[in-house]
Amino acid sequence: MRAVAPNGLTTPSSFPNAMIPTKNLPTPSIRRLPGYLRLLKAARARGERVTSCTRIAEELGQQSVQVRKDLSVTGVSGRPKVGYSIDELIDAIQDFLGWNRKTNAFLVGAGNLGAAIINYQGFAEHGLNIVGVFDSNPALFGSSIKGHKVMPVDDMLGCAKMLNGYDIMVEMGVITAPASAAQTVANQLVEVGVRAIWNYAPAVLELPDYVLCENVKLSESFALLTSQMKNRA
Amino acid sequence: MRAVAPNGLTTPSSFPNAMIPTKNLPTPSIRRLPGYLRLLKAARARGERVTSCTRIAEELGQQSVQVRKDLSVTGVSGRPKVGYSIDELIDAIQDFLGWNRKTNAFLVGAGNLGAAIINYQGFAEHGLNIVGVFDSNPALFGSSIKGHKVMPVDDMLGCAKMLNGYDIMVEMGVITAPASAAQTVANQLVEVGVRAIWNYAPAVLELPDYVLCENVKLSESFALLTSQMKNRA
Numbered sequence: 001m002r003a004v005a006p007n008g009l010t011t012p013s014s015f016p017n018a019m020i021p022t023k024n025l026p027t028p029s030i031r032r033l034p035g036y037l038r039l040l041k042a043a044r045a046r047g048e049r050v051t052s053c054t055r056i057a058e059e060l061g062q063q064s065v066q067v068r069k070d071l072s073v074t075g076v077s078g079r080p081k082v083g084y085s086i087d088e089l090i091d092a093i094q095d096f097l098g099w100n101r102k103t104n105a106f107l108v109g110a111g112n113l114g115a116a117i118i119n120y121q122g123f124a125e126h127g128l129n130i131v132g133v134f135d136s137n138p139a140l141f142g143s144s145i146k147g148h149k150v151m152p153v154d155d156m157l158g159c160a161k162m163l164n165g166y167d168i169m170v171e172m173g174v175i176t177a178p179a180s181a182a183q184t185v186a187n188q189l190v191e192v193g194v195r196a197i198w199n200y201a202p203a204v205l206e207l208p209d210y211v212l213c214e215n216v217k218l219s220e221s222f223a224l225l226t227s228q229m230k231n232r233a
Numbered sequence: 234m235r236a237v238a239p240n241g242l243t244t245p246s247s248f249p250n251a252m253i254p255t256k257n258l259p260t261p262s263i264r265r266l267p268g269y270l271r272l273l274k275a276a277r278a279r280g281e282r283v284t285s286c287t288r289i290a291e292e293l294g295q296q297s298v299q300v301r302k303d304l305s306v307t308g309v310s311g312r313p314k315v316g317y318s319i320d321e322l323i324d325a326i327q328d329f330l331g332w333n334r335k336t337n338a339f340l341v342g343a344g345n346l347g348a349a350i351i352n353y354q355g356f357a358e359h360g361l362n363i364v365g366v367f368d369s370n371p372a373l374f375g376s377s378i379k380g381h382k383v384m385p386v387d388d389m390l391g392c393a394k395m396l397n398g399y400d401i402m403v404e405m406g407v408i409t410a411p412a413s414a415a416q417t418v419a420n421q422l423v424e425v426g427v428r429a430i431w432n433y434a435p436a437v438l439e440l441p442d443y444v445l446c447e448n449v450k451l452s453e454s455f456a457l458l459t460s461q462m463k464n465r466a
Contacts, residue, residue, distance in 0.1 A: 222359055
């Protein structure tokens, strides 16, 4: 069931398949699903049981036809004159996004940004399961963030091997280290055997093809805002 | 030169123009400009003086024709057989994005995420000038983040009026408060007279038409990564 990688770490049986190209996922729809999920959870908390594309579209100021198309990627469909079961829709979105299972992750960079991600309950609800927190600053070693002791980044591989012994695989690396350290950290995470990197550092990472990477580009967001401000001024 | 708003705050003379619809800016190009800027600054730090679209494209793994198109929005053009002056290109991009001037901002939500934004030198280099830090948690009042004393959120309007007296206008509000507080905070920032909100809270804000809003959607980014992981698994 498990392959053994060159570094001696066991890897999930899915590992060899990671070379198979990902089929094209509908990125714009995926981007909108978390917003629908938030709305649906709020509706359920108010005691509502059913909803419709029209209703969702109105609340978010979107087109109803777009909501229907986005929701269809999850495989769920509404019933004529009844609408969607909110419970079913929440399950379908979470299942499609991979948010109804835990994703074990190492986080590297125990500064304010790292602490914000560890402490944010929303990501934990989406399955992000931080199993190790690392930094290169000795002043932080042994300090605690939400119950996680900060460990030296050079101990990452050893920690991963230890977890492997309990059949716990580290699937994701979250990089909240400075840009100057990001590539080194990424290399260490690849050695650990992660198959995805969530990168908050403003750096372009070189990674093997089988490692997925999502860059959080906060400067892009700031650029969109300031360029509009300048244009209006 | 200045208009007086209903709340007694003076507003920049540009305020009435804020109702004029923003002309369509090339969003995809704007998203890529910060990446080019980072590359160009690194090249300049290495002592380089000129570059080309081909070179930039190679370093970022993009198409040369796209780089040329993106750079053209800033109004700068390269010289045949010479290329672009790196200094000119950096200036042109920064000018286009509004990053060669200071943008005064209030930040609301002095937790880890707020502290990360205040401490991140990159945003300061792009002109983000935090002039006030606020929170609703009395335990944080008087504590200090990078020299900023955290003040009660209810003091925001008073602080803005005080700054107005020195001709200092607060143009932007950065919301790093929880989603449940985001709309209330946004209303207070509108009262202060900001013309743009950079919202990190996972909440859809209702704002007057003249207030620009950019939502940082970290859950979107997480969704893109986990949905690909699920698809490959």
